[in-house]
Amino acid sequence: MAETRWLDDDEQATWRAYLEGTRLLIHALDRQLETDSGVSFADYELLVLLSEAPGHRLRMRDLADASFTSRSGVTRAVTRLEDAGWVRRVECDDDRRGMHAELTEAGAAKLAAAAPGHVGAVREHMFDHLSQAEQAHIREAYTRMRAHLRP
Amino acid sequence: MAETRWLDDDEQATWRAYLEGTRLLIHALDRQLETDSGVSFADYELLVLLSEAPGHRLRMRDLADASFTSRSGVTRAVTRLEDAGWVRRVECDDDRRGMHAELTEAGAAKLAAAAPGHVGAVREHMFDHLSQAEQAHIREAYTRMRAHLRP
DNA sequence: ATGACATTGTTGCGCGGTCAACTATTCCCG
DNA sequence: CGGGAATAGTTGACCGCGCAACAATGTCAT
Numbered sequence: 542m543a544e545t546r547w548l549d550d551d552e553q554a555t556w557r558a559y560l561e562g563t564r565l566l567i568h569a570l571d572r573q574l575e576t577d578s579g580v581s582f583a584d585y586e587l588l589v590l591l592s593e594a595p596g597h598r599l600r601m602r603d604l605a606d607a608s609f610t611s612r613s614g615v616t617r618a619v620t621r622l623e624d625a626g627w628v629r630r631v632e633c634d635d636d637r638r639g640m641h642a643e644l645t646e647a648g649a650a651k652l653a654a655a656a657p658g659h660v661g662a663v664r665e666h667m668f669d670h671l672s673q674a675e676q677a678h679i680r681e682a683y684t685r686m687r688a689h690l691r692p
Numbered sequence: 693m694a695e696t697r698w699l700d701d702d703e704q705a706t707w708r709a710y711l712e713g714t715r716l717l718i719h720a721l722d723r724q725l726e727t728d729s730g731v732s733f734a735d736y737e738l739l740v741l742l743s744e745a746p747g748h749r750l751r752m753r754d755l756a757d758a759s760f761t762s763r764s765g766v767t768r769a770v771t772r773l774e775d776a777g778w779v780r781r782v783e784c785d786d787d788r789r790g791m792h793a794e795l796t797e798a799g800a801a802k803l804a805a806a807a808p809g810h811v812g813a814v815r816e817h818m819f820d821h822l823s824q825a826e827q828a829h830i831r832e833a834y835t836r837m838r839a840h841l842r843p
Numbered sequence: 844a845t846g847a848c849a850t851t852g853t854t855g856c857g858c859g860g861t862c863a864a865c866t867a868t869t870c871c872c873g
Numbered sequence: 874c875g876g877g878a879a880t881a882g883t884t885g886a887c888c889g890c891g892c893a894a895c896a897a898t899g900t901c902a903t
Contacts, residue, residue, distance in 0.1 A: 545808040552819060555831040562834035563714055564760045565841035583889085601852060609715045611891050616853055618889085638851040638898045657696040668703060670836045678829040680706040683713035685821045690716035734859085752882060765860055767883055772859090789868045789881040 566666050573662040578655035583610075585659065587618055588627060588652045591644040598631060598643035615642075627651050717817050724813040729806035734759075736810065738769055739778060739803045742795040749782060749794035766793075778802050 548556060571582040580588070590607050591597055599607070605615040619642045622628035627648030633639025644652075668676070699707060722733040731739070741758050742748055750758070756766040770793045773779035778799030784790025795803075819827070 545811055546815065547811060548814070548819075551827070551831065554835070555827050556814065556818075558831055558834040558838055561760060562838040562841065565838060568760075569841055581889090602850085609712060609719075612852065613854075613892080614890055620853095621889090633851095636851080636899075640852065660696055660698060663699070663707065664697065666841060667707075667837060668699075670840060671833050675829045675833045676702065676706050678826045679833065680702065680709055682822050682826045682830065683709040684705070686818060687709055687713040687716060689821060690713065690720055690817060732859085753880085762861055763882065764862080764884080768859070771883095784881095787869075787881080789866095791882065 569666050570659065570662055574655060574659055577658045578651070580651070580655055583608075584618060584622060585652075585655060587615075587622065587642075588644065588648055591628065591642060592649060592652055596643070597649070598641040600633065601640050601642060604642055622648070720817050721810065721813055725806060725810055728809045729802070731802070731806055734761075735769060735773060736803075736806060738766075738773065738793075739795065739799055742779065742793060743800060743803055747794070748800070749792040751784065752791045752793060755793055773799070 567582065574580050574582055574585050578585075587604065587608055590604060591599055594603075601615055601619070602612065604619070605612045608615065610618075619628055619630065622642075623630060627645055628642050629645055631641040631643050633641055671679070718733065725731050725733055725736050729736075738755065738759055741755060742750055745754075752766055752770065753763065755770070756763045759766065761769075770779055770781065773793075774781060778796055779793050780796055782792040782794050784792055822830070
């Protein structure tokens with residue numbers, strides 16, 4: 542068993558700042574969306590994914606993959622969004638097992654109403670604190686990490 | 693109402709890479725700890741906080757603040773860790789409302805056993821993909837973000 | 844064509860988390 | 874001092890999520 546290479550002070554500081562900053566950031570974004578628009582961050586992201594998909598619809602499995610959550614999670618989330626009137630289920634005609642989640646007009650309107658506040662919060666809490674160089678480094682580093690973790 | 697400044701392409705890419713990379717990273721760390729040591733990432737972090745505290749003990753509220761979770765969450769987590777034998781509750785002598793959570797010897801041993809694998813995973817999934825410059829930029833940026841979000 | 848195997852979406856179950864309410868205690872100011 | 878306000882920790886109700894099991898459907902080699 543190889544000797545453990547512990548984190549040095551700089552690495553420790555990086556790790557803590559990143560973890561804690563991220564936790565605070567996500568929490569702040571969640572609260573902003575919840576109080577200003579009555580949507581959770583998770584649900585908001587599902588609406589975004591649907592809005593970007595061709596035909597404003599996505600297979601359940603694709604929605605699960607794209608949102609980095611489990612299929613059961615998507616099933617329940619879509620049920621929730623369906624009850625809210627923002628999404629409807631549409632049967633898949635080329636695969637009788639399949640289901641599409643499709644953004645409704647109300648869902649699109651909800652998203653349009655919520656987006657400015659959300660983007661404002663993302664700027665206020667993140668991008669306003671990043672120099673161009675920092676942003677570029679973060680983009681490149683996390684793109685690499687993401688590729689490593691999901692090849 | 694001011695015009696919304698939407699994210700440009702680079703900002704979009706940064707935001708997505710960061711969010712998705714972070715999700716994958718946390719998930720990977722959680723799985724590593726769970727399968728190799730039978731501890732969740734959240735519980736592991738509580739043990740770390742206690743191990744770093746003077747006397748290996750912390751007031752419940754301080755533990756809640758330091759772990760960025762709610763007090764009820766800490767109450768339940770400590771109960772869980774207590775049942776596992778890794779933590780014990782100790783009454784506070786200068787504040788009869790107060791409670792300390794204190795790391796037991798078994799808890800310290802558990803932590804010592806789990807730490808190398810965890811640090812290895814943090815290196816493998818994060819620091820191994822970061823240049824010195826990137827690490828420094830991330831440290832500075834997130835330190836600033838954290839300070840802004842929790843003054 | 845057919846039978847083994849894979850995939851899709853849903854569900855029951857349990858876990859872990861927050862919020863609000865509660866009790867006990869401490870703080871603070873008149 | 875005394876009494877209202879703040880604080881500490883716990884608990885109950887509830888919610889969202891993942892895992893494993895499931896039925897339904899699709900895929901593919903033979």
